[in-house]
Amino acid sequence: IYYYFEDKECLVKSIANHLYADIKPNLSGTPSEQIKQLLTEYRGYIVRYPELTLSIFNHPNTFPEQAKRITDTLINLAMKLSLTPEQATLWMYILVDFTHGAALAVSNRQNMDNDISDINYYHQGIDALLRNLNKDYI
Template sequence: MTARGRGRPPLDGKTVSPESILSEALRILDADGLDRLTMRALAIRVGINPMTIYHHFKDRDGLIRSLADWVYADVAAPEKGDAHARLRGLLMAYYAKVVLHPALTLAIFVRPSVFPDHAKRITEDLISLLSELGLSSQRSLRWTHILVDYTHGAALAVAA
């Protein structure tokens, strides 16, 4: 006799990875918006018990936060080039993600508690690059806000 692991058995014996849950959640968010991204709808699309999603992500905010971190994980400044080129590269990489997934950006706007760790990292990288250009810490922070707001506005306008 084999020992069964803790927790609920998968629906119909199907196991699922957190990445496959995130992938389907992003499809729902992109196609139908935040209001349609429910744990039940996601579970039906993935073919699992909704409790499996709660096991991996705790709650809807945890799912959205993980989704944002997953999407923004590869957004980074180029390693080579001067500060201007690296700053531009970082903003263009972020812009591209916002254009691809505008509903995710809007979900973060309406639910500040889901602000992803990678967004914090991107913000810190922007501040650092602006400091490399000789801006004071106060001006670097101000210009970071301006550039992020501009990037959001431009990307969301293109996506619309």
């Protein structure tokens, strides 16, 4: 495996780039709806591959380009809601961190049947954050 990858960090980054490349924004709907769709899709990957997310957290050099694409997309969508780049960046962090926490909290369950209620709670949380996504809070 080290013939193809310099070290473990390169392997993790490559896996993340491969998986996250499938996460695409829906180009229809309002910016808030697009943010929700993109984060919901990202949440699904975190729930399915929590070890990958934790590995990226523990090794910042493994931060994949596809994750940067996702965060840049979120910032651009937030700016369409009349936020400055700085405000949009802060809200991106808030929304992504909420998504990470919500996904990792349920990812270690043996029985994923509860994911229906978990996804509903997640959507309620994202909806509340998006309703309050306002430059006056920053």
